[in-house]
Amino acid sequence: EVELIESGGGLIQPGRSLKLSCLSSGFNFADYAINWFRQAPGKGLEWVGFIRPKSYGGKADYASSVKGRFNISRDDSKGIAHLQVKSLKTEDTAVYYCARGRYYISTSGLYWGQGALVVVSS
Amino acid sequence: DIQMTQSPSSLSASIGDRVIFTCQASQDIKYSLNWYQKKSGQVPKLLIYDAFNLEPNVPSRFSANVSGPTFTFAIDSLQPEDVASYYCQQYQSLPLTFGGGTKVEVK
Numbered sequence: 631e632v633e634l635i636e637s638g639g640g641l642i643q644p645g646r647s648l649k650l651s652c653l654s655s656g657f658n659f660a661d662y663a664i665n666w667f668r669q670a671p672g673k674g675l676e677w678v679g680f681i682r683p684k685s686y687g688g689k690a691d692y693a694s695s696v697k698g699r700f701n702i703s704r705d706d707s708k709g710i711a712h713l714q715v716k717s718l719k720t721e722d723t724a725v726y727y728c729a730r731g732r733y734y735i736s737t738s739g740l741y742w743g744q745g746a747l748v749v750v751s752s
Numbered sequence: 753d754i755q756m757t758q759s760p761s762s763l764s765a766s767i768g769d770r771v772i773f774t775c776q777a778s779q780d781i782k783y784s785l786n787w788y789q790k791k792s793g794q795v796p797k798l799l800i801y802d803a804f805n806l807e808p809n810v811p812s813r814f815s816a817n818v819s820g821p822t823f824t825f826a827i828d829s830l831q832p833e834d835v836a837s838y839y840c841q842q843y844q845s846l847p848l849t850f851g852g853g854t855k856v857e858v859k
Contacts, residue, residue: 665848667796675788675796675839677848693847694753727795737843738786740807742795 639746652728659709668724758851773854775840784844
């Protein structure tokens, strides 16, 4: 059974950095792209970015709204993806989800983690 | 970025009603569209992929179609458990983008 578990959320001050992790199980992590999404309180879903599997180049791409501050990486040996966020802003407050699609390079969310709440506040 | 426009942003209907809402892309996205259901406090659920294909185990009262630039999502015979927000998402080109959502409530 495909399982994704996010960790690393919490209360953090504006301007600080944060690293979220997405631990996988139940599938060959190295074969699949991993997407990150978020939902701010009272707002809609937003795609944050994704990282391709190394067999497709391993490159990450990002939403325009987060490019330059967000960095997605992966450790295939541990089956973990990371989302690093620099210079946090109050508008980054959201539940962050990692998700995997059906296909290796999919940018859809078929399997989701339970989400990690990030609250940016002083 | 491709803009996705969903309408209406919310609707209220009675149990058993047929509910329809739409999503329009600012550029041609072919059939590269997903529909998600997001219930309060729950993880998003993929209902429809490739514009009109129902995910396995999704009730058949959910359906979707496309006509020109307009994608439609329908719920036949609205049920209490369908109360949720529904989002379209294009994956024709990066960055992926979502519509603003349609919140479905029961009268």
